[in-house]
Amino acid sequence: MRRRTGKAKVLIVFNTLFLAILACSSLGGSKTTDTPAPPPASTSPHIQATTGSNDRGEDQHPDATQTQPTGNQPTNIPPTSESQSQPTPLPPSSASQSNRATEFGPLEDWTKGAYIGEDGNKFADVNGDGMADAIAVDFTSIFVRLSNGSEFPLPHVNWTNDVFYGTRQTSFADVTGDRLADAIAVENDGLYVRPSTGSNFGTMANWFPGGFVGNVSTTFVDMNGDGKADVVAHDEDGVYVALSTGSRFGPEHSNWVPGGVMAKYGVYFADITGDGMADCIAVEADGLYVYPSAGAGFGAMSNWKPGGFAGEVITAFADVTGDGIADAIAVDNASVYVLASNGSGFEPQYEDWTQGAYIGERGNFFADVDGNGKADAIAVDWASVYIRRATP
Numbered sequence: 385m386r387r388r389t390g391k392a393k394v395l396i397v398f399n400t401l402f403l404a405i406l407a408c409s410s411l412g413g414s415k416t417t418d419t420p421a422p423p424p425a426s427t428s429p430h431i432q433a434t435t436g437s438n439d440r441g442e443d444q445h446p447d448a449t450q451t452q453p454t455g456n457q458p459t460n461i462p463p464t465s466e467s468q469s470q471p472t473p474l475p476p477s478s479a480s481q482s483n484r485a486t487e488f489g490p491l492e493d494w495t496k497g498a499y500i501g502e503d504g505n506k507f508a509d510v511n512g513d514g515m516a517d518a519i520a521v522d523f524t525s526i527f528v529r530l531s532n533g534s535e536f537p538l539p540h541v542n543w544t545n546d547v548f549y550g551t552r553q554t555s556f557a558d559v560t561g562d563r564l565a566d567a568i569a570v571e572n573d574g575l576y577v578r579p580s581t582g583s584n585f586g587t588m589a590n591w592f593p594g595g596f597v598g599n600v601s602t603t604f605v606d607m608n609g610d611g612k613a614d615v616v617a618h619d620e621d622g623v624y625v626a627l628s629t630g631s632r633f634g635p636e637h638s639n640w641v642p643g644g645v646m647a648k649y650g651v652y653f654a655d656i657t658g659d660g661m662a663d664c665i666a667v668e669a670d671g672l673y674v675y676p677s678a679g680a681g682f683g684a685m686s687n688w689k690p691g692g693f694a695g696e697v698i699t700a701f702a703d704v705t706g707d708g709i710a711d712a713i714a715v716d717n718a719s720v721y722v723l724a725s726n727g728s729g730f731e732p733q734y735e736d737w738t739q740g741a742y743i744g745e746r747g748n749f750f751a752d753v754d755g756n757g758k759a760d761a762i763a764v765d766w767a768s769v770y771i772r773r774a775t776p
């Protein structure tokens with residue numbers, strides 16, 4: 385990870401030509417992109433082209449709650465359209481789906497129209513009211529539509545009034561510890577942060593001069609439980625962690641998994657033990673291998689789910705049950721399944737929380753948009769942003 389030679393500056397307006405082209409097709413002050421023919425999937429080939437970096441490796445998407453755009457399936461596919469095409473390690477046949485305490489409720493349209501960021505959509509609570517907001521990262525600015533608990537109403541507000549995105553990735557996490565999610569632009573030469581003021585993203589600072597980027601993924605999550613999101617750079621040979629001081633990362637950092645950990649269905653970082661410190665979960669075909677965080681390193685690894693649990697579309701980790709412990713979520717072509725964590729293991733049975741397909745054309749996300757303490761299921765389509773709330 386870090387080393388890196390890049391010199392790309394976040395604010396450099398590169399690729400003017402491309403931007404100009406984009407300008408024609410988007411913006412207009414309104415995030416109402418008018419649904420062009422989707423060539424979605426990978427958000428930004430043009431961005432990579434400008435980095436001058438060639439060691440991107442297998443970029444996976446970072447946060448459990450922020451996932452890669454998926455495919456071309458419409459949201460809200462009726463339960464009948466199950467496609468069995470892909471192999472999944474998923475739902476162990478023994479499982480049953482009875483007695484759900486919670487599930488994802490009816491489909492709700494929260495934007496009433498297209499809301500798509502040129503460089504992706506993200507969901508994080510940027511104003512600290514406990515409800516995750518809808519963020520559209522454009523190449524010109526970052527726009528926010530605050531949640532009011534039942535929708536993401538207009539207006540969409542420009543929170544940067546300037547170009548701010550990372551050529552490697554743009555993330556949102558509370559790195560300062562005030563419960564407001566901040567904007568982070570990941571560049572090869574640094575981690576640029578603009579802290580949320582509650583109504584915009586403030587002054588930019590480089591929180592890790594020299595750069596700190598994972599070849600596999602770069603994730604911002606609280607690893608030591610102090611309320612400030614730290615940075616995790618996942619490389620083939622290790623999981624490098626640099627803690628947040630509240631005003632920068634590191635500079636000390638260490639490899640929490642010497643020798644490295646890689647997994648067929650991805651490696652994720654989320655607090656599945658419920659102690660406030662994010663753990664490392666390696667999703668393999670034969671299990672969910674958990675490395676519990678001890679604050680300055682991981683404790684002994686163990687397989688929490690022999691038999692495996694992974695999604696055909698994506699696998700994610702978020703607290704959908706509302707007990708403060710992140711749960712495992714598998715988005716399959718046929719349905720969305722939840723495997724709840726009890727803090728020391730996963731429940732024996734997974735549950736079907738949607739009773740039918742629920743796949744966003746531009747990605748599935750899990751975040752608590754209505755502030756009831758349970759992460760909700762978000763599907764970003766070309767036409768709108770849909771929510772199915774974790775209820776009750």
Ligand SMILES: [Ca+2]
Pocket residue numbers: 508509510511512513514515516517530531
């Ligand atoms: Ca909010």
Ligand SMILES: [Ca+2]
Pocket residue numbers: 605606607608609610611612613614627628
């Ligand atoms: Ca921390």
Ligand SMILES: [Ca+2]
Pocket residue numbers: 702703704705706707708709710711724725
């Ligand atoms: Ca939970």
Ligand SMILES: [Ca+2]
Pocket residue numbers: 751752753754755756757758759760773774
């Ligand atoms: Ca919720």
